[in-house]
Amino acid sequence: MLGQFDDNEFETIEYMASSGGLSVPDSDARMAYYGIGPIPHLLFNGGNDQVGAGTDVVDGSVYAPIVLNMIGRPSPVRMGISSHSFVNPGAGVTVDLALEADLEHPAQTSLRVAVLEDGLTYGATVYDNILRDVVADQALPITLAGQAQQVTVNFTAGAGWNAANLRLVAFVQDDATREVLQVCNSHPAPAWSMRYYASGDLTRIESGLVAFGEVGLFNAGTQADTYDVSLDTSGLPAGWSATVVHGGGAATSFSVPLAADERALMHVEVTTAGTGDGEVVLTLHARDGTTPDRAIPFKVITPDVQVLLVDDDGAEKYESLYFAPAIGASGKSHAIWDRTAGAPSAAVLANFEVVVWQCGWAFPTLDETDRAALGAYLDAGGSLFVTGQDIGWEMNDTGGAALTWYHDYLHADFVADDTNTLTLQGVPGDPITDGLTVTIGGGDGANNQEYPSDIDPHDAGAAVILTYDASRNAAIRADHGDGRVVYLAFGFEAINNPTDRAAFMSSALAWLAPAGSGVADRVPGALTVRDNVPNPFNPRTLIRYRVADGGAPVALRIYDLQGRLVRTLVDRPRTAGEHGVVWDGRDDGGRALPSGTYFCRVAQGGATANLKMTLVK
Structure with a gap:
């Protein structure tokens, strides 16, 4: 799966358990941080746990939709590694940080820097992306949009590390949620690289004109490039329409040239016509010929879908x-x-x-x-x-x-x-x-x-x-x-x-949801007590009743054989339709009642309905 993404898009860290080889203390600490039990155990951006493995996931293809969705999420953090060295003395790394939005949990957000090594052998297997050390684990020094900071960390390279197979991975993590907000590595910046984000919900429950959140398209490479943007509307029902709004105009396709580190902003609009759902797909294509196309789906569901x-x-x-x-x-x-x-x-x-x-x-x-x-x-x-x-x-x-x-x-x-x-x-x-x-x-x-x-x-x-x-x-x-x-x-x-x-x-x-119902249907023609289940019961039973006049006060009370009121279960307005309430065989004072016959009476206005119930011990 790593071959589907470039070094600016996707990074992986493998924590090896102490029960096997290649483990280091920081691996155990990180696994404990995530609460990892059964292995293999896979997390994306610190969450979205996937447990187990098999031949159906050996190439990672089943995880590609998860990764593609996460790549397109906006991040409050921009970061990069501007310098690094694995040579002692003086081994170290400098991380450049900037915030594009305020942090959600500023007091619980951390910067971590890990050393990874490829080509490690255990048994007859060669492993890549293995954690060798966590050289930085500290509070993020910036918290508000517009702030920037350069962080330099010095460390001692391990005696057994092969410098030719090492890289550094820096990431910002919200410890309140364990979500990884952004990541970068020490690989040289590629000549051609495209990044993007789509803000807001990609599925909307609306009708009429639906305007989705901002889409940002970045040239993350070192060379200028031109990007083709197109909107596939074949997933829309008849009568629906959609466009991409960019630079004051609206179209279903256009091209935009971007210099290195430049961005273009746009958003998708969908207009509905009738009940249903429809999907459009925004495709981003880089003309460099080496960067894979990226597709962002946008979906509208009208609120009258059942x-x-x-x-x-x-x-x-x-x-x-x-x-x-x-x-x-x-x-x-x-x-x-x-x-x-x-x-x-x-x-x-x-x-x-x-x-x-x-x-x-x-x-x-x-x-x-x-x-x-x-x-x-x-x-x-x-x-x-x-x-x-x-x-x-x-x-x-x-x-x-x-x-x-x-x-x-x-x-x-x-x-x-x-x-x-x-x-x-x-x-x-x-x-x-x-x-x-x-x-x-x-x-x-x-x-x-x-x-x-x-x-x-x-x-x-x-x-x-x-x-x-x-x-x-x-x-x-x-x-x-x-x-x-x-x-x-x-x-x-x-x-x-x-x-x-x-x-x-x-x-x-x-x-x-019986035929003809709305979101809260099951509307009866009259006030009734349907039944109670189970009956006889011990100690609890569910009483089901129907209300005809929505909004009017309803009283549901329990009486013993002598007609004495023992429990009031409902005494408030209820919507029209079917309702249920559990009786635990106790009176209003919380005392368990003896075995015997009891009557449930539901009343609304001048209408009443009754039900006989048997409590057994």
Whole structure:
């Protein structure tokens, strides 16, 4: 993969574990800094962890989309190595620093300089990019836009280092997030080199005229060059249009000459027409003939699209091969969000009736940012379809907040990692899987199920919808307050034929967001208490009710057999639609109530609805 990028674009540092050869104390310290456990372990810009390896990643091609996305992100830091020496005495390095924007965490941002060596042998293998020493680890001396500083560090070159194979890598790192903000090395500046950035979100949930953030194009080489800029609009629906705005004009292609260290600024505008999503690709071409073209995708999704499909499978194409056709068969409009371009926020997710999040077999499955956004979305009444064969294993292995989130939001307990079973049965009477049998191997599916997991419902709001056999479960559905969840502990992409994929997805989407719904539909015709699950129960049960008159105060209270009020669970305005609330079998004073029959009464205005429940001990 290194051959796809020049020395100004991409740098790599390899930290060798002390369990093998070529390790140095600073390698152990850096691995501890990142919290690295299993190896091999790959991080991009200090994050975006990738764990494990195999023949499918030996050439790094599956990581190229991640790298290309990160290369295009703007950085607040400009830096370069202006001089260096590996000759003792007097070995040292000078790093030139300048800030183009204020630092987000100025008190927690560091400058680090590492010595790397190529051509080191351990066993029968030759290794490159091996860390030999960290010669500088200090606070960044500048914090505000416009400030510049030159930092010189002296060090002693190691006696066993081969100077011909050494280089220095300097990087600025935000220790609050561990993100690497910028990097440079001691290689001579190339004659031809192109750098760029695209600021702001590259996917926007808007309609009408959508103006994206600034794009900067840099000549990072030592020679003048001319750059051709073109915009591919073939990914736009009929009636949509797009242009590149540069130098006061707008076009879909133009050329710009740049001297060494000169830049050109531009931005992309897209005009929508109707419901849907569209993508344009801005291509930057250097006429020198040696620099690879770079492409920046810009996407617009109109806010009236019903389903957002989050593509979180790394470089796989499961979203277009398996998920999009199945969602399309349901009749619901949908759009795709590429997770490698960044995590969708809770505000983004809130635009959609349903979020379909597919993890493939990539790690991490759902990171802290993903979980925070999905949690807020579900708490606000959103509906989630999430699938991945190692979600439960990872949450359980991580523990702490990750496992708590798994219990509270996916409403599942992780039981076992690998069932080694590929035929799944639906549950009789279930609104999603009644009469359904699916196979997750062979056929035209992804055929990628190494660890289809066994899970159980975590609480009374969850129910099994697919089983491997009488004692092991593959998927659940759950009510989450005003929201709903369908969670598959295997990869949906592995279902081995398009008919079953379409049938399963259509039924799931119909349950998650019934036909005719808006973002928060399930509007009833009258005030009702649907049911409570389970019933009988001990100690908790989920009470589901429907409200007809959105905005008017609703009261949901529990009474004992003598008609005495024991608990008020709801007493506030509620939106029209379906709601859920959990009763833990306790009264308003927090005391556990005895076994027996209880009545739930929901009231709004002059309307009431009642439900009988049985608490058993």
